Structure formats: structure tokens, C-alpha cells
Amino acid sequence: xxxxxxxxxxxxxLVGKDIVKVDSFLNHQVDPLLMQAMGKEIKRLFAxxxxxxxxxxxxxxxxxxxxxxxxxxxPMVFAKKNATKNLSSDVYSTTITSFTHGxxxxxxxxxxxxxKDDKILIIDDFLANGAALQGLIEIVNQSGxxxxxxxxxxxxxxxxxxxxxREKGYRIESLAIIEGFxxxxxxxxx
Amino acid sequence: xxxxxxxxxxxxxLVGKDIVKVDSFLNHQVDPLLMQAMGKEIKRLFAxxxxxxxxxxxxxxxxxxxxxxxxxxxPMVFAKKNATKNLSSDVYSTTITSFTHGxxxxxxxxxxxxxKDDKILIIDDFLANGAALQGLIEIVNQSGxxxxxxxxxxxxxxxxxxxxxREKGYRIESLAIIEGFxxxxxxxxx
Numbered sequence: 001x002x003x004x005x006x007x008x009x010x011x012x013x014l015v016g017k018d019i020v021k022v023d024s025f026l027n028h029q030v031d032p033l034l035m036q037a038m039g040k041e042i043k044r045l046f047a048x049x050x051x052x053x054x055x056x057x058x059x060x061x062x063x064x065x066x067x068x069x070x071x072x073x074x075p076m077v078f079a080k081k082n083a084t085k086n087l088s089s090d091v092y093s094t095t096i097t098s099f100t101h102g103x104x105x106x107x108x109x110x111x112x113x114x115x116k117d118d119k120i121l122i123i124d125d126f127l128a129n130g131a132a133l134q135g136l137i138e139i140v141n142q143s144g145x146x147x148x149x150x151x152x153x154x155x156x157x158x159x160x161x162x163x164x165x166r167e168k169g170y171r172i173e174s175l176a177i178i179e180g181f182x183x184x185x186x187x188x189x190x
Numbered sequence: 191x192x193x194x195x196x197x198x199x200x201x202x203x204l205v206g207k208d209i210v211k212v213d214s215f216l217n218h219q220v221d222p223l224l225m226q227a228m229g230k231e232i233k234r235l236f237a238x239x240x241x242x243x244x245x246x247x248x249x250x251x252x253x254x255x256x257x258x259x260x261x262x263x264x265p266m267v268f269a270k271k272n273a274t275k276n277l278s279s280d281v282y283s284t285t286i287t288s289f290t291h292g293x294x295x296x297x298x299x300x301x302x303x304x305x306k307d308d309k310i311l312i313i314d315d316f317l318a319n320g321a322a323l324q325g326l327i328e329i330v331n332q333s334g335x336x337x338x339x340x341x342x343x344x345x346x347x348x349x350x351x352x353x354x355x356r357e358k359g360y361r362i363e364s365l366a367i368i369e370g371f372x373x374x375x376x377x378x379x380x
Binding site: 023024025028029030031032033035036058059062063066067069070073074075076077078080109110112113 | 213214215218219220221222223225226248249252253256257259260263264265266267268270299300302303
């Protein structure tokens, strides 16, 4: 998606050799017109697919997910994060190991909001090693619903999360895939 | 706002005598059409006010805030929550005591995203004792920006947060104000 690539190139801040910070438009300050454009692009990409609900995870996925939900006219559910294991019987839950933050956290969704007939589009802002996405897929599997696909804003193509999940047969659509960095510029997969 | 009151009356779940759960459309599962309608209503309410940026707090405020940001055509910033005190010099931060969760948490916004010329509309999903809203106001004050007003989805009119903040001179617009409960029904302030 050219608009997102342009935002990353023009407004992203390179930190060190292989990190680009996108907190001025995506995951701290949020550009609503970009969120709307991403919602429309996600609708276009999944036009051939039946989707009954969108699942994301708090907090940075929510702005993208609610815009996609508006375009697709389906409800959006955001999984909640907890520092402690949730033992309640009325939630689906799993544990995700965050390499970014160096710790485990528990993720949960109330059973009321995922059903076996649901066809779920999972949305998140980043895909790197795939831990968060695998956690959300695990929650969908617990509910008996099916995964219609996954839409990601920015995939780090030089990490293997996307590759592993595509090999398992999941449809992953990333709006921008970063291949690497050179001369203080972000290189995108075309 | 009649649409929001109808959602609360029809889809809210009463728990005990004085709690209504709105997690089927507002703060876990999210209805995107309701979010859009709230965004439009917030624009209408603040049509006479100069607003350069919206500030909310993760996670449940984000969906409402991004829709209002789209309507007002301004950026949205969400404050981040941390369990631990943030001592970084590049953030504005304060501590909020959550009575709901029985603990303190640190809230922070990168200094890059709030400036002294900004006129901030603060948005949140709930207003009860006002602790979260006071924390966000404190962060705006640290930045030297001004508070243009506060827009809240649901105010618990039987708690004193709204009263205290209005007495301090802040403009608080709540889209639904719950006055109390009777006969298993929610009563709204008209």
C-alpha cells in the first residue's frame, strides 16, 4: 500500500540500524485518515472472503481494526492483555511471549464474543516473529471459529513470523512489508 | 445521545444493583457504527471550539477517539499505561489510581506529540470518579497545551468526577449520563 509506505519513509524515524519508529502516525500518535485508508484497503483485499467479525489486540491494533470493521460492517473485538494468568472459565485465553518487552503476558477474549460460526479476520499493527498473531489464532481456535485471514499494517519481512504462518496455510495480507534498511532508508518488498 | 442510551438500555447487562456492563458494544466488543455516530456527535458538540489534537488513554478510548479524530480532521494521541513509573525525560507522565482495578498505574505521552500551542480535546469511554480524566488533564498541563474540553461516552452521574471537573471550569460533554438504576433499568439524566 503506497500511502503507508510513504508514511513510513517520510514520517518514520530510524533508530539504530534496523528499527523504524512509527509512533508519530501509527502506534502512539495516530493519523485518522491513514487509519481510514487502511480500513478501505483491508476491505478491498478481503472482498472475496466471508468475514463476520474482526479480532485485534489492545492497544495499537484498535484504531486500524475499528476502521476496517466500519468498512466491512462487522463488529470488532479487542483481546485484552493481562500481566497475570486469567483463570476465569468465561474467557478464551493464551500466553504470548513478547520479545520486544521481554516478558510473557496473558491475552483473553470473553467467550460471549467469539462463536463457532464466526469467520474471523485478525488485524494487528505489526508482524515480526508472529507471537502475537499466533496467540490470536490460538484464541480463535479455542472458540471453534475459523480464521478467514490476517491483515497487518507493517510486516518485518526480515523476521520469520509471516513465513511460518503462511506455510501453515494462513492468508496474511500485510499493507507494507519492510525488507531491510540501506543508507538510512527503509526498503520495501514490492 | 439517544443512540448510545438505546445501546446501553438494550445491550447493556446489569450486574448487581449499580453496574451496567457495556462490553458487547463499547469496551471489549466494539460496534463500529456506534463509534462513528459518537465521533460525529462529538464533532457537533464542539463545532464552536478550536481543537488541534485529540488525547485519549489506551485501550477503550481509542476506538471512539479515532472516529472523532477522523470527523474533526486532527491527529489522535493515546496515552500509554505502565505498571511501573516512567522516568524517561522525553515523556510527560503522571500516576493514576484506579479504583476499579485497585492499583496505581503510570500514564505517559511522548513530549513530541503535545505542544504548547495545542488545543486538546480529551476523550474517554467512562467518567466516574474522574481519576483518569484528571490524569490526562495533568499531562496536557505539563505540556503547556490547553484543554479545549472533554468528551465522554458514558458518565456515571451518581459519582462526583464530572461535578468536580465542571466546578474547576472544564467543559465536559458526556454522550450519556447514567443517573441511577431502578427496576432493572438504567435511568439517564435528561
